[in-house]
Amino acid sequence: MSVIDSSILECHNGGASYSLKSPTVLPNASAFLWNKKMLIQANCRGYAIAQFMQPEAGKYVSGPALEAKTFMQPEQPYYAHHPGRFVYVKDNVDGSIFSAPYEPVRAPLTHFEFIPEPHQISWISEYKQIRVTLCLRLPTETAVECWQVKVENLSDVERDISVYPYFPVGYRSWMNQSGLFSVDLNAVVCRSIEPYQKVQDYFKNQCLHELTFLTSDVKVDAWETSQHIFEGEGGLHQPSAITAKSLSNSEANYCTPTAVMQFNMLLSKAETKTINLLFGPAKDHQQVSEYRSSLLQIDSFDTFATQYQGYLQKGQGVLQVETPDAEFDAYVNHWLARQLYYHGDVNRLTTDPQTRNYLQDNMGMTYILPEVGRAAFIRALSQQAATGEMPDGVLIAEGAELKYINQVPHTDHCVWLPICLKAYLDETADYAMLDELVGFSDGEEQATVAEHIIRAMQWLANSRDERGLSYINQGDWCDPMNMVGYKGKGVSAWLTLASAYAINVWAEIEHSAQSEYSAETKVLLTQAEEMNQQVNTYCWAGDRFARGITDDGRVFGTEKDEQGQLFLNPQSWAFLSGAASNEQVPLMLRAISENLETPYGCMMLAPSYTQMVEDVGRVTQKFAGTAENGSVYNHANAFYIYSLYTLGEGDLAFQQLKNMLPNSDDMQQRGQLPLFIPNYYRGAYYQYPAEAGKSSQLFNTGTISWFYRCLIENLFGVVGCKQGLKITPQLPSNWETAKINRVFRGATFKIQYEGDKNYGKPQIYVEGVLLDGDCISEFEPGKSYAVRVKIPIK
C-alpha cells in the first residue's frame, strides 16, 4: 500500500470535488446521489447499486440471477455482471473497443477520472484519442437517472465510431420478464412481473413498477434487449453484438433483458457529440413518455443540476470550518452535512426505520432542518406504548410493516429519546414542545411529550432484574447480541449505563425547562444512581466494565473470556453516565488504548469472536472484524468520542474523529474516498491485519449525527442552551487557530479561535467586547457576529 498522492487523487475547491485518476487503485471507490424517491451508489469502474421507493425500497435492475431481497449490505462484491451503467465505444475503422468508465472491457485507458461532487458524479475515459465523459445527475423528486454521455474526438482526423450505452437490467422474475424497443419512445423498455404465489400478494404488488426503461434524446441506430444475444460468444469484455456492424434489434421474450443502444457517429477533429439518457423504473409506457417530455428537454439536465444543488443547499447545516487540518475541513464543509441530510431526509430508504436510528438520524436533522427532527420525535412518540415502551421500528409510510431486524425485540429504544431530544432543544430552545400532547399506539390516551419521555424512562427503570440491571432480551443497541438474554434473565451493563445516562439527560432537560425536577424525575434520578452503582457492583472487572451478564449468570466482556474481552460501549457510556470514578477512568482509557485502538479508530470489541458463543449470540458468528464483531464500528466510536469530550480528553477525541476519515496515507487500505463515513472499517487488527481498515462502503450509519454533535458541542464548543450560544471549545492542542461560521437560531457567528498563553480560561469577545461568562445570549436573527475566542495554551 502506498500513499495516495495527487497523481492518483486530486482534491479541488477544498474538497468540493475529487478526481480519482485510476480505476484500479481504489477499485471500490464510490459516491452516491439520492433524492426523495431513490438512491444510487456508483463506483469508479461503472458499477452501481440503485434503489427506489414504491413505497418500499425496491430495485429496477438486478444481477444475473434471482437475488434475495435484503437490507443494504456492507462490502458488496462487484463482479463482471454486477449491475452498472456502461458505454462501449467501437472504432469502426480498426474495430477496437473500449468501455467507459472502465468496466466491462477494462481497456488500458490513456486517461481516467472519477469525479464525485455533491450534486453529480462524472467519469472521464480516454482511449485512442476518443474521450467519453459520463455524468450522472438526479432530478430532485423523480426516481430516474439522468446520464449525459459526451463523446469527443481528441485526434487530428475524422473518426468513425459507434457508441453503445449498455445498461443491464438483469434477471428480474421467473414469472415474466422481457424487453423490447419502442420506436415512439426511442426507448428500450424492459418489463418484469414480481414473482409471487399467494393471491394476497397480487394485490400488494399493484404498487410495483413493472418497467425499467432507457431512453435517449438522440435517435438510436440499433438496439438490443436480450442479454445473451448481446454477449454472444464474445462475452461482456468483447460482446459479439458490438463486434458486429449493427446490434440485431432483438426482443427479449422471457430471457434476461438488457438495454443497449447503438449510436453511429462521425466526429470531425475536436468535435463533441452528446447523448442524454434517462434510465429508471416506470409504471407504464405513458409514464416513460411523460418523463421524456418533462425531463429530456434541451438543457434540462443542467437545470436538474442547479435544482439538485438547491436541494442540497437546504441541507447545508450550521457549520463551516477553516482549521489547520485541510482533510478535516474538506469533509466537514462539503460532505458531512450532506451525509446527515441524506439520513434525515430519506430515512435510509426504509419505511420502518429502526427506532434508535430514526431518533439519532433526526437528532442530526436538528442541525439541518430542526422542524423535520421535531416532527420525527413527535411521530416516534405517537407510536410509543402507554407502558412507555418504544417499538422496534417507527412506521413512516402508509402500509409499512416492521421488517428484518425490527421483528426481533430490542430493549434500548427508549434510551434515545431524551438523548436525541436534548440536541434539538439545545439547538432550538423549543421547550414548548415538551408540553405538546401526543397519543400512544395503544388506546386513546394522550400525554405531553414530557410525560411520554418520563414513561419511557420509567419503562427502562422497571425493565431491570432483582440486581437492578437492565434486561437485554434479544438485543440492545447491539442488534446481534441476541442470546445473552433471550431466556429472559440476561442483562446488559451497557443498557443499564445508557438508561442511567438517559435519565440524567432527561433531568437536565427538565431542569432547563422548568428549573426544577418533577417528582417522577426525582425518583428516576435515584434509580439512575442505583443503576450506576449496581453496574459497578456486578460488572466492574479490574480495568473495565463487562458487557453484561448472561441468562445463566455469566459475566462476559472481561479478561476471563477467550474472545470479546473488552467492549468499547460500556466504557464510553460509563464515562457518560458517571458510573466511572476518577480512579476507574484512567484504567479504562488504558485498556481501550491497549486493546481496541487501531490507526482506523477503536474496535468495538476485542479480540473479535471467531466462533459461536451461545450465551452471547449472533454477533459472535459474524466474521471477525466485521460489523458488530469487533470492527471499527464508527457509531460506537462516535459515542466514545462524545464521552471523551465529557472527560476533557479533547486531543484524543479529535484523533478519533479524524480516524473516521480516509486520509492520503491509509486511503488505499481503507479503499474509500473521504466523501462519507462508512458504518465500519474492518477491525480484528491483530487477528486479520491484512484486512484491517477496509471500508464497508456502506454510508448508512448513526455515526454522522454524533460526529456533527461533537463538532458543535465539543470540538468547536458552539452549543445552544436556553439562554443562547455557549462557547466551550476543546480544540486540539496543536491547533494555533481555527475559524468557523456557526449559524444559530437565525444569526451567524463568525468565530475565530486563537491560542493565547496569557489566560487560564477562554476569553470570548463578541464584536470586540469581552463576554462575561461563556454564553452569548444577546443576538438577533439575520445578523452576523464576529467572535474571537482566546484559548489558553501551555
Added chain:
Amino acid sequence: MSVIDSSILECHNGGASYSLKSPTVLPNASAFLWNKKMLIQANCRGYAIAQFMQPEAGKYVSGPALEAKTFMQPEQPYYAHHPGRFVYVKDNVDGSIFSAPYEPVRAPLTHFEFIPEPHQISWISEYKQIRVTLCLRLPTETAVECWQVKVENLSDVERDISVYPYFPVGYRSWMNQSGLFSVDLNAVVCRSIEPYQKVQDYFKNQCLHELTFLTSDVKVDAWETSQHIFEGEGGLHQPSAITAKSLSNSEANYCTPTAVMQFNMLLSKAETKTINLLFGPAKDHQQVSEYRSSLLQIDSFDTFATQYQGYLQKGQGVLQVETPDAEFDAYVNHWLARQLYYHGDVNRLTTDPQTRNYLQDNMGMTYILPEVGRAAFIRALSQQAATGEMPDGVLIAEGAELKYINQVPHTDHCVWLPICLKAYLDETADYAMLDELVGFSDGEEQATVAEHIIRAMQWLANSRDERGLSYINQGDWCDPMNMVGYKGKGVSAWLTLASAYAINVWAEIEHSAQSEYSAETKVLLTQAEEMNQQVNTYCWAGDRFARGITDDGRVFGTEKDEQGQLFLNPQSWAFLSGAASNEQVPLMLRAISENLETPYGCMMLAPSYTQMVEDVGRVTQKFAGTAENGSVYNHANAFYIYSLYTLGEGDLAFQQLKNMLPNSDDMQQRGQLPLFIPNYYRGAYYQYPAEAGKSSQLFNTGTISWFYRCLIENLFGVVGCKQGLKITPQLPSNWETAKINRVFRGATFKIQYEGDKNYGKPQIYVEGVLLDGDCISEFEPGKSYAVRVKIPIK
C-alpha cells in the same frame, strides 16, 4: 436452425451415451446425476447447478450475489460467474491459456465432446495438443462430487503446463464467509454461515453444512481462495492469478471465496496425468478428512461408477424396446426409467412434495420399485384429513414444512389417489393393500385404504356447488389458476371431469377387487354421471369444454375469451371421464388440432395470455408460452395422450409421445439433448414463433410416469390385471414389427409384434400356443416367455 447431424451429435450404443461435439450449437445442453443426498445438473460448457439435502434442499455454491431461495426454476440463465466447475490450463512456455470444458475462457478448441451417460458425465477439450478429459461421478450415498481430470499431451514434445481446477463457491453470506487452504487436507475449505436474524433460526440452522471444500489426491503446488484476487484485472476469461507464475495462496477473509488449485506438470510425449478431486459440502474439517479416506483412494472413482450403475440398475424398470424408431428406443431404453426413478427415489429433492406430484411420481415407481410406491401411497393417506381432504403437500422428512406453492390451497389432490393406485394394483395385483388400516392426520381414527379413498371421492363429490360443479378455490391441477375461485364460488370444469374420472377408476378398482360395488361407490357413480352431465350443461361451448366458471359466473376458456380460448386439459379429461359423446369427440379433436398442436406437442392453452385476467389469475401473468400459460406443458400432453389411447387414436397418441423428445431436426430449436423430457417446451407458437419449442431444461415433471404408463398400458399394451398380463397394443400403424422385453410379476415376456393382414383382431401366441383372449394368466416368476402378437393391418 439446422438439422443436428453426427458431426455435431453422435449417439452411441443405442442411446446409452451421446457425444455432443460443439459447446456452442446447443449451449444449454445439460445432463444430470443424482443420488439419495444430492442432485447436479451440468451443462456442456461447464456450468452446473447442484443441490443437496440437509435435510431441506440447499446449495453449497452460489452465484456472485446473494441469491433468493426458491424452488427449481425453468430456463435458468447462465452468465460468466454462474456456478460451474472449470479447469484452466496454461502452457508455461508460450503463456497461452484455455479452460475445460469451455467456459470461462471460450478458447477455440480443436476438439470438444460433451458425453452424458446415465452414470457419469464427461467432457473432452483439446487445445494446442493438450487434451483435458473431465469426468463427473457421484457416489450413491454421499453428497459429494467426484471429478477426474485427465491431462494428456497429444504433441510430439515435452510440455510444461500448469493445470488449475477453478470451482467457484460464490457469495454465500453477509454474516460470515471465508476460504482457506488446509495443508493437512490438501483442500481448499470455504466456510459460510447461513445469514439469519431471529434466534429461533439459529437452532434451525444447526443442521446446515458450513463448509464447501475442494480436495485433491495430488499435492497442490499453489492455491487461491479469494475470488477477486483470482480474477484480478484480467477477469474470468484471463485471470490475473493464472497469468502469474504461481497462484498467491491467499485467504478469503469475509469476501467472496473460491476454490482454485494449481498443479504444475511436465508431460512427456503422449503422457497422461490424472488428478482426482472431491468437491462438496461438509459439516467440518473432520468430515473432509473422512471423505478423503473413504472416497479419494486409488480407483475409488471407478468403484463409484460401478456402484452407481448398480444403483441405476435397481431402477431399470420393466420395459426394453426395439421398434422401427431408434430415437424413441434410445430414450425408452436408457433414459426414461432413469428419469422416473429419479422422481420416485428422491422426490424432486423436496421434503414436502406436492401431493399430486408425490402420488403421480409414485405411480411411476410402480414400474420400478412397487414397494416404494406402495409405501408412498400409505404415507400420503396417513396425512389425509378424516373429512377425506388431502393436504397440499406430503411431509416426508422429520421437521418438514409446507413451503412455496404448498401454502396455497388446491382442490385436486384427492383426484390422484385412485388414478395412481390403479397403476399400482394393475402391476402388482396387491388388492390386499385396500384392506390395510391407515390413520388420518386429525384424530386417532383408522380406516382401510379403500375407506380412505372412498372418503376422498366423497370429499370431491361434496366439494361442488349448487350446479354440481367442483369448486376450484385457489387452484386445481393448474397451480397458478388462483383467482377463478378465490372468493369461494368459482368452479373448475376440469376438476369436475377429473372427479368423475377418479370415481369411475375407483369403481373399477373396487369391482376388480371384490366383483361388485360398495353402497358408497354406487352413490359415487351416480354423482360421477351427474358431474359429466353438469359439465356438459354449463361448460360445453360449441366444439370444446370451457375451463371453468369464475366467482362472478363467467364461463371462460371458450372462443368468447380474447385469450385462453381453448384449454387442453378439459378436453383430455372429458375423453377420460366419458363426458364427451361420440358427437363431441371429433369436434374437440379438431379444435385441439387447429389451435393447440405444434411440432413440439400441444400447447396447454391458446392463445397464451399476454395480460392479467383478474378472474383467472396468476397463470395469465406468466410470460406467454411459458409454463402453464400456454407452453407445450408435457404433463398436460401426457394426459392428452393417455386419453387419446382410450379413444383408440393410437397414431395420434404416438405422434404426441414422440413430440416430447428432441429429434435431430428440431433439437437446435429445443436446445436440449434427448436425455430427459422437460416440464415444458415454449408454446405461444403463433404469438412468439421464434421461441416456440425451446426447452425449459427442467427435468422435474409429472410427465414421465404417464409416459411410462402409456407405453405399458397402451402403446405396447402389456398392462396387468387381477388375472395376469393383458396384451392390448396400439402400435402406430406404420410399424410393421416391434419387440419388447416386459418384466411382469417376476416373469419376463419377450414379445414380438408383427403386422398381419389375415386377422381382424390381435392373435397372441405364448411359447407358440395361441392364447384364448388377451390375458396371459399362466406364468411363473423367474421364467421367461416368448410371445408373438399378430396385429391386424389393413
